[in-house]
Amino acid sequence: MQTDMYKDVHRKLLAIMILVPLIPFVAALGIGYNSYEASMRRAAQERAERIAGSHAALIESFLNERKTDLDVILATVGHGQLASTQRLESILSTLQRASLAFIDLGLINAQGVQLAYAGPFELTGKNYAQAHWFRETCSNGSFVSNVYMGYRHQPHFVVAVMLRQHGRKWVLRATVDQALFGDLVEGVSIGTTGEAYIVNNLGELQTARRSGGALLEKSGETVSDGRMHMMKNDDPQRFIRAVVPLNNGMWRLVVRQNEAEALQELDWAAMCIAVVSLAGGAFILVLAFTISNRLVHMLRSKEHDRVEMETHLMRAARLAELGEMSAGFAHEINNPLQIMKSEIALMEMEADEAGKGEPITGERKAAILDGLDQLGRQIDRCAAITRSILKFGRHSGPEVTTVNLSEFLPELCEMVKRKAAVSGIEFSCSIPGDTPSVSLDAGQLQQVVLNLMNNAIQAIEERHDNEGGQLKVAAHTLEDGRVRILVQDNGNGIRPENIEKIFNPFFTTKPPGKGTGLGLSICHAIIDAMGGVMEVSSEHGQGTVFTITLPAITVG
Numbered sequence: 001m002q003t004d005m006y007k008d009v010h011r012k013l014l015a016i017m018i019l020v021p022l023i024p025f026v027a028a029l030g031i032g033y034n035s036y037e038a039s040m041r042r043a044a045q046e047r048a049e050r051i052a053g054s055h056a057a058l059i060e061s062f063l064n065e066r067k068t069d070l071d072v073i074l075a076t077v078g079h080g081q082l083a084s085t086q087r088l089e090s091i092l093s094t095l096q097r098a099s100l101a102f103i104d105l106g107l108i109n110a111q112g113v114q115l116a117y118a119g120p121f122e123l124t125g126k127n128y129a130q131a132h133w134f135r136e137t138c139s140n141g142s143f144v145s146n147v148y149m150g151y152r153h154q155p156h157f158v159v160a161v162m163l164r165q166h167g168r169k170w171v172l173r174a175t176v177d178q179a180l181f182g183d184l185v186e187g188v189s190i191g192t193t194g195e196a197y198i199v200n201n202l203g204e205l206q207t208a209r210r211s212g213g214a215l216l217e218k219s220g221e222t223v224s225d226g227r228m229h230m231m232k233n234d235d236p237q238r239f240i241r242a243v244v245p246l247n248n249g250m251w252r253l254v255v256r257q258n259e260a261e262a263l264q265e266l267d268w269a270a271m272c273i274a275v276v277s278l279a280g281g282a283f284i285l286v287l288a289f290t291i292s293n294r295l296v297h298m299l300r301s302k303e304h305d306r307v308e309m310e311t312h313l314m315r316a317a318r319l320a321e322l323g324e325m326s327a328g329f330a331h332e333i334n335n336p337l338q339i340m341k342s343e344i345a346l347m348e349m350e351a352d353e354a355g356k357g358e359p360i361t362g363e364r365k366a367a368i369l370d371g372l373d374q375l376g377r378q379i380d381r382c383a384a385i386t387r388s389i390l391k392f393g394r395h396s397g398p399e400v401t402t403v404n405l406s407e408f409l410p411e412l413c414e415m416v417k418r419k420a421a422v423s424g425i426e427f428s429c430s431i432p433g434d435t436p437s438v439s440l441d442a443g444q445l446q447q448v449v450l451n452l453m454n455n456a457i458q459a460i461e462e463r464h465d466n467e468g469g470q471l472k473v474a475a476h477t478l479e480d481g482r483v484r485i486l487v488q489d490n491g492n493g494i495r496p497e498n499i500e501k502i503f504n505p506f507f508t509t510k511p512p513g514k515g516t517g518l519g520l521s522i523c524h525a526i527i528d529a530m531g532g533v534m535e536v537s538s539e540h541g542q543g544t545v546f547t548i549t550l551p552a553i554t555v556g
Contacts, residue, residue, distance in 0.1 A: 010296045017288035025280055029273050036269055041240070044262040048190065048242035052255035055188055055196055056244035059253060062184060063159065063246075066101055067142050070161040070172050079163060079170045082107040082116060089118040095174075101181075102174040108134065110169040119175065121152050128173075137162050137171050144247050146200045147178070147215055155215035157181075157206070178215070182207045185253070193258035198251045199223070206251055221254070228252050310525070314447065317522050332385050332418045336378035343371040343378075402553060403442045405475055405483060406435040412446060413473055416453045423457055424466035430474040436483050436552035440530045448523040448534075449473075452487040452546045455519070459491025459544065477552070485548040494538040502536065 073082070073091060081087045092105040104119020112129025128134040133145035137160040147157045160173040185207045188196040197213070198206040203222045205213050213219060222229050228243045238259040246253050350364045350371075360368060413429035420427040438445075453471065460469035472488045494502060494509075501507045505521040527534040531551050538544035 006296055006300060009299065010292055013295060014288055014292045017292055018284060021284050022281065025284065026277070029277055033269065033273050037263070037266055040263050040266055044240045044257070045242070048240050048255050048257060048262075051188060051190060052196070052242035052244045052253055055185075055255065056246055056253045059185060059198075059246060062101070062181070063144050066159045066174065066176060067144070067161055069095060069099075069102075070159060070174060071142075074161060074163040074170070074172050079107065079165065082170075082172065085116045085118060085124070088116045092118040101176055103177050104175045106173050108171040108173060110138075123151055126151050133158055133160060133173075134171065137173075138169060144250075146250065147204070147206045149216075178207075186210060188255055190255070190257045191261045193261045194256070196253060196255045198246065198253055199228075200251055201249075219254075221252075223252055228254070310522075313522055314444070314526070317447065317451065317519055320519070329385060329389060329418075333382055336381045340375050340378045343374045347371040399441055399443070400439060401442060402437050402439055403445065404437045405485075406431055406433050408442065408445070409435075409449070409473065409475055409485070412449050412453075416450065416457075419454075420457060420469075420471055423461055423469065424464075425457060425460055425469035425471050427471050428473070430472070432476065434477070435475045436477055436481075438483060438550050439553055440550070444526045444530070448526055448548065449485065449487065451519050451523050456487055456489035456491060456544070456546075459493070460489050461491075463490070463492045463541075478549070481552055481554060482549050483552045485550070486545060488543065488545045490543040493540040493542050493544050494536070495540050499536065499538060503534075 077087070077091065082091075088105055088107065092102065095102050095105070104117065104121065104123075106114045106117040106119070106123060108114045108128055112127050112131070112134050114123055114126045114128065117124045117126075131150075133143050133148075136145075137143040142159075142161045144159050145157045147155045149155060156175050156178055158173050158175050160171050163170040163172065185196055185198055188194060193211070195210040197209040197219070199219045199221055200206055201223045203219050204216050205219050206215070208214055209219065220230065230241075239256040240259055240262045241254060241256040244253045244255075245251070347368045350367050351360065354360045354364055409431045410429055413427070413431075417427050417429075453473065456471050457469075460471060463469075468490075470490045472486070474486045474488070475483060477483055498507075498509060502520050503524040507521075524534050527548055527550070533547075533549045535547045535549075536544065537547070
């Protein structure tokens, strides 16, 4: 049972020594990793936003320059000259020498009819009165359209400005080179997966997307309430995104980078954390096993020393009890010895009266035989007394057995009765025949009860000398099935201030040299180890009652 107890202690100690350092260790690693991941995400997001902001400014500058080009043309060249195709082609040629941003140029009247056109398509005379970009230009003075198909059936977008002169409106429109504009937008360098593109408020791509997506395709992103929302899709890739509005809110510049690439340093951090976790965990396990084994070994050693000391103390106490009872034993043995001496004298007298050489017959023979029988009985009595002394003195290690208290306690009373009689004490032992049995070490219980009875005799002698003392031993069964043993005397009693101390080791009220102060503390420890309770009630000058309550064996 002791081995199992230490195994359980070892398991609990090991669990505590592993969990106590491991939990904060894992928590620190987890918190550190999460903080590092958040920092990496924040840095990647800030970098994308910074790039998106500067790139959006560059694109806005490009579009503004295109509108400025057209404004300058309208301001410096009259609409009459612009209505000439040759003049318009000349102006377009001049613009293209400075920049290849425009691929055509056209002048449109207030009715939306294109009066002149310079470019690769046949668009002269086309009517744009219902075109969105035309109406917006007439309303706002200038406009940059979304990408649309138009009469040329190719994705393109236009920049248009309006001139109001003499109550009439003229719109100068130019088509921006989509390839050049796409190169300008896509000119973002963020790793290998970083890219930039433009979507309109309908989520349609206004520039091609490097990772997939042609002009006017749905990008998977929508704009509402001025914000861009990512639509759910089955794409397993996740991105770090930065979005900036363009073109008076009609477009959104999106700069994004694959999350795996943006946070690739996290993989290195995760690997480092895994290595540190394994090494730290292994160290904690080895340390926990080593220390717990040593602690359990120390506990076993200390427990062994404690048991050894208790055994020595109990043996010393037992020998002290034996000494206390020596007077009673001596008196008990002296009686049969006196009887044997009388019987021997009687047999010698009968032998002398028979005369030498004559056979012993008749009444003399019967008397001598009776004397021999008496000698045998007295020798058996002495042998029984010495056996009980040896049995009490030789008992060592605890041995749990079933003890029938209705037989056990009367035998103890017999051992003490003679000593009490020598001291003139009225001794009574009231043990009912139905007193239940208990499961414990009989020798230890014997030691406890004898100690209490010897203490009681000493207390009675101090108060009453050899007259008026009373010692009562009784037992009865409690309602909860336990059994209670009482040792009651009318001796000196215990002072109130000493009641709480009498079970403390080395506490004694006896004069120096008369007691060790260990008897009651050992008794208390023995009863406690049996699962019982030992209590005392006393009134100074009136007497003391010691009560032992033990668990009884349940019958049935």
